[in-house]
Amino acid sequence: NQRNHASHHATRLGTTAAVAVAVPSSPSPSSKNQFEIVGAEPPTVSWSRGEVQPPAFRDKWFAIAFLLHIVTVISAVIAFYPNLLSEISANRTDNNADDDAAEDYSDKDNTSDDDNDDDGWMLGWLLTVFSVSLVGAPVLSMLVLGVMSRNAKKLLEGSLIFSIAINVILMVVELVAGIPGGALMHAIMAALLVWYSKSVWHRIPYAASNLKAAVTVIRLNGGITLVSLGALMVLFVWTIAWTVAFTGTSLEPDLMTTKATEHSCDANGNCVEPGDSQLTTLGGILYCLFFLSFYWTNEVIRNVVRTTVAGTVGTWIFSPSEASSFCSSGVTDSLTRSTTYSLGSICFGSLIVAVVQLIRNLLQSSARNRRNGIVSCIAQCLLAFIEGLVRYFNKWAFVYVGLYGYSYLEAGKSVMELFQARGWSAIISDNLVNRLLSICILVIGLLTGVASTIVSFIFEEAEHSDNGILLPGFLTGFLIGMVMASLVLGVVSSAVDAIIVCFAEAPGEFKENHPAIAQEMQTTWDAAWPTVDFNGVAMVSLDGGIGIV
Template sequence: MAKQHQKYEGVPVAEAAAVVFPVHTAVSDATTAFEDSSLPTATPVSNKHHNAEQEDGITVTWEKGELQPSEFRDKLFAVVFGLHLLALTSTAIVLTPAWLKEITDTASGSEEDEASDSSVNESSASPAFLATVFAIAIVAAPALSLFAMFVMQKNAKVLIKASLWASVTLCGFLAIICLVTVPPAGIVYGIITAFLFCYARRVEHKIPYAACNLRCGISVLTSNLGLVLIAFGVMIGLIGYTCLWAIAFGASMSKDEMWEDVQQVDEYSSDGKTLSAFGGTVAALFGLSFYWTHQALKNVVRVSVAGVTGTWWFSPSEAASFCSVAVRDSFFRSTTYSFGSICFGSLIVAVLHMIRSMLRSSANGNGNGGNVLRCIAVCILSYIEALVEYFNKWAFIYVGLYGYDYISAGKRVMSLFKTRGWDAIIADNLVNRLLGITSLTIGLLTGLCTLFVAFCFEENSAGMLGAGFLIGLVIGLVISGITFGLLSSAVDSIIVCYAEAPSEFNESHPVEAQDMHETWTSAWPSHNLNTLVVIGLGGGMGVV
């Protein structure tokens, strides 16, 4: 069991005493045999630490996570990821000069268009206007995000409840409007509203538990604001990668061998050029690179947040400053030892995304009846991709907490959801709904700030007013989205930590632990997270 000031390098494993509790008599022969054994109560029989819940007379047990040694995992995927970035960079270096020359030659032949563009240049935004709008947005969005977190920490329960019922009200309002304008759509929205209403009534008593998780997540983030720097650093890296990708993609697709001539064969096609088989393969690989890199870098941040949350949970003294030891160590682990696991999980989502995009492009590309099957396939893949992404976000929590490889982390997630799946999903859903609404609100407020600035500069230009508002809206959404993305990851990590180590939380954060225990007991009175059982199941995991 971790001490408050002990250096944290992952969730600790404690030797647990075997405490046997009666279970349902018809559960299994293995349980009966265990109860009839001669082992006395509270005799240490395992060096593994287990958590358990009891519900309806059935004891559900899973083995606690175990800190993994510091070594590289899923190395192959990290190597492949590095090689693919090297190939992308080499492509851009080799092909860009010829491509730029071609673009320059093409541009020099259309100088007559400059006269028509001069009027646009005269009415374009001045540098002072753009600089002021960007400066206001960059200051306002972080300030509003921090203020929003302060308000959420003080009023988490009220705000989560308000966001829940606001979604029901908004959907009902849309149903009424659509019933008047588009009746079929109104019926659909009416059905959705009914389901949302039933859901809201069903989970309303679980809001205090979700609010407690949100408050803990805010404490993690505000105590380790260096995570925000990591997130923005990753965003800058993504922007740089996107520019490199665009150059390499444009230079590659400018080659003649990527295209082939086609003639009109039906009313849906026309003479011209289309991608050759080789060009289609290259385009697909570029698409895979784009999706994979964006997923991987995003998940680096998530794994880093999970590691910091684990430190805050067990050794809060090491996670209590802007760039704390926890922030530095967690980011180092996520970009070294765990990077292969991150690349592995991200690649699965990227492949699904690429296949879905190819099917969608194929469906849009011709007008025959086969589009129906393609649309069905695209729909199915969309749901599969969403499920895999949702599974990944929990798997990466285990990667950040323990340093597991991707497959082992996935097994831990399956074990968690066998025992507490709906609990985690409901808390996650309630919190993320509030964060989404808050992010949109911050985007709109930032847009209003920049709109005021635009009015002061260019009150007679409707175009400049619109541009000012749009710039503020986008910057507000991006900055608040990054901040609340970190908060969402912290909340998910809190959910996992409480499932794995509720008693340790009481040692490091007694006030928060008491609040968590009370809200948990109120939401799920039949569950007991503090019960410890040891039942022989071969692998030590499963449902008895």
């Protein structure tokens, strides 16, 4: 089935052609000046369109290394878990020894019924709050997707107006409160947002057409949200396992730390007294490896979801019948490829981000212990910039991995060829879609928080008591609502990326299988850039990254 799908997909996409970049429809003075400003006239280049690869394990050594590291962490959990139990037991013994010895059994008997009643009441409250949040947030998220599919343009416009209004309100509040510095900052932010909104307003219809296409894919293939939920559960379990392994290993005597035997100070004035714990050389290495493990695994889990979404979008565009149900073959096949044949490529790209992230965090930690950290601060800023570039590059590379099954380097080469083929005639940074999604996630979190607060109030009234659970109830509902909403709406951003690439690579096939959506994207493109002739070669990022026109 996978080979047949690859063959069918490759038949549609496996072509190589000379592709003309987007050029002005007529050599008008305005369009000529546009190209003079950014550089040279965009050339006509040969560009090989993507081709679905036959099933094979790519970048397999990175997948093997990743799986071996997972086994190592699990082994550390098994080996050093007793250390953690001993530490917890010792702390409990120290804290409760006196109280346990003085406790009277008759007092226990008198208060046991009240304690049981309180425990039952609290458990009922927690279960109700969790149920309301876990059910309410996904329902609200699906309603939001429905509203997006019908009112994407208005919502994108509203998100910009909302951002401006929030800054204006904060500016006024801070002026009244006598905080001129904060008021000035929000005034500047509001002015910048007004300028930004004016400059991107004409792009909103095109952004809306991409957003509607992405929402259509997600609603037809709801199983993608289950993949996202599964990734969250895996990440949760992994975080617990990693914490146990790291803590248990750090408690192993003379492995990561040793006890200082004399007073000493380093060049930065940090002193160690006899008996203090200090990090060993092996401990420093293990510390770095543990945190590299955490960052790497986190990136791999996130990127598995991204490539799965990209593969599902590609199936929907080129083989609609295979991606038109909740748990369609498009979803399951894409997830299978992401966790098998493409796992090595995902691990490769994720490792690069993890290494940069580790180095940046080590520099941050080092800067806290230095009196003069200017050089370290500059290095941190540089690494943060590099990390952003790598993440941006990976975002598009993993779209190619998910669509075609390329190795990581092949996907990266395709990304660069795609960008170069577009001529780099203009670089824009639109965060229209991400801004809207963030606002929607925040609103859903607030609504579930309010619902949980109402539940808490009802419980307090029923018990005729004030247990101070209103704020905890709101925070619990808010956090659960935010997490659940991000699971559903977060995949929309990845879907937008994949749609942009597919429409750029194969506009003909897109129009053949989805004529209404393709026509809307074509029309809104022409309205946004009337002097540029669209030939299926335009890259416009609508979710916070850099795109090419």
